[in-house]
Amino acid sequence: MLQLAKLQRKATSDPAQAIDLALAGHAEFPHGVLFQEREVILVDALVQAGRLSEAKKHARAFVEAYPKSPVISHLRAIAEIDAP
Template sequence: DAPGAAPTAATNDGPEPAPSAAPRPESAILAEAQRSLASDPARALALCDEHARSHPRGSLGQEREMIAIDALQRLGRTAEARARAAAFRARHPTSGHNRRLDVLLGE
């Protein structure tokens, strides 16, 4: 190139860099978590953790917490389920899910 000439585009014979992966839609993560509850509650709980990381302010946070509490209960982690339920109730005292918590926790 001549001095002062506009730079030319460099050719790249290598593969294009992969775009950063966008998070899965929150509804897809939670649908999979819900399907996993009965057969693999540990997987359901892991999916809830994925949802919390990828959609911390998502619109389905209450649903995520219900699945997580149910999964903890199914795994026999009752103290954790009760603690998470208490935190849920403190954050969402008028939630329609609170009645379901009573059923899940046998209250």
């Protein structure tokens, strides 16, 4: 959990590094229990880095894959995507 907190802080202070760390985590643990949390942080970091189209792509894929996730509304808000 400490790594997740570190990743969350990086999303704001150093979005480029947060993106790299989140993607590395996805590659190492593609089906890990923290995948959803990491993906939300990744979307946030992409937005912070000004990479809105990538953020929207990730957010839409997340919504499609996890339609009942409790973080959907937060993800929609940060990536500025509409509800289906």
